[in-house]
Each structure stands twice: as structure tokens, then as C-alpha cells.
Amino acid sequence: QGRLVESGGGLVQAGGSLTLSCVASDRTFSSHPMGWFRQAPGTEREFVAAISPSGFRPIYSDSVKGRFTISRDNGKNTLYLQMNDLRLDDTAAYFCAASQSLTRITKLMDPAQEAPSGYEYWGQGTQVTVSS
Numbered sequence: 001q002g003r004l005v006e007s008g009g010g011l012v013q014a015g016g017s018l019t020l021s022c023v024a025s026d027r028t029f030s031s032h033p034m035g036w037f038r039q040a041p042g043t044e045r046e047f048v049a050a051i052s053p054s055g056f057r058p059i060y061s062d063s064v065k066g067r068f069t070i071s072r073d074n075g076k077n078t079l080y081l082q083m084n085d086l087r088l089d090d091t092a093a094y095f096c097a098a099s100q101s102l103t104r105i106t107k108l109m110d111p112a113q114e115a116p117s118g119y120e121y122w123g124q125g126t127q128v129t130v131s132s
Helices: 027-031
Strands: 004-007 010-013 018-024 034-039 046-051 068-073 078-083 092-098 126-131
Touching: 004 092, 018 027, 018 034, 018 092, 018 126, 034 068, 034 078, 046 068, 046 078, 078 092
Parallel strands: 010 126
Antiparallel strands: 004 018, 018 078, 034 046, 034 092, 068 078, 092 126
């Protein structure tokens, strides 16, 4: 089974920026839609952003839209999440994920692409803590 490994988490002050990376061990991940999710203690895993294999028209949750940018470099087998204007409630463990069941990420409303159940491959998570 392929492996996804996140990195780049850490402690950052509110209003600051942080970039997360997710490296895939298998080049076949370049054909998969991928996404970022986050989970704070005592909460369910929450959708953050997702992107098609082509990188075309990524989607974002309302809570991060305008602040976060998802991107991918298929040549490096790497997914990125650029996080700007970080807020205290952005504090969470962040997970990258890849989907076999989804063929693309669309701007049309599709619950599957924003749900953890739509993604089969997951990284171990990287902690992001935003302080005041």
C-alpha cells in the first residue's frame, strides 16, 4: 500500500503563515485526487481543501477559503497546503489523503469529496498549533 507522509507542522503565532507538505511514496498518487483534513481533540475529522490530479480548480472549506491554498507538484509526488493568516481555531492535527473512488475534484457540490470516507489513503498527521 502506498504511503503518505506529512511534514511542516509546528507552533505559529496567530496571523502567521505555515506551509505543510505531503510526500507520496508511489508515483501513482499523481493520478489521485488529494485533500487535506484536520482534526482537533474531541471533534470529527474536518475537510479543509482538495485538488484534482491536474491541479485545476481546487476547493476549500468556508472556514479557510481565502487564507489557505492547496497545490501539488506531481513531479515531486508532493501535495502542499499553504496556510496564511492563521487563527487560533486552525489548531489541529492536519492529515493529507488520497482518493481512489473520486475521479476528480469538482466545483459542483459533492459531499463525497469533502468527507473522509471519500479518501482511502491517509498520512499520519502533522500538528499545527496557533498561539496568541
